[in-house]
Structures are given as C-alpha cells and as structure tokens.
Amino acid sequence: PQTLAGLHVIAFVSLMLAKATAAFDLVRNTV
Secondary structure: OHHHHHHHHHHHHHHHHHHHHHHHHHHHHHO
16 A cells, blocks of 8 residues: 555656646746
C-alpha cells in the first residue's frame, strides 16, 4: 500500500507541475 501512496503523490505532483508549466507558457505567450 505504501508504494501505491507514493505513486499517488508522484502523479499528483507531476499533474501540478504540468498545470504550472501550461500556465507559465500561457503567461509568457501573452507578454
């Protein structure tokens, strides 16, 4: 179960990173 939780955390973090990168690209393209 511990590995499953770890994978969950990794997936969540990568999702947040992807969202942040997309938002950053949006802002950079606007400027």
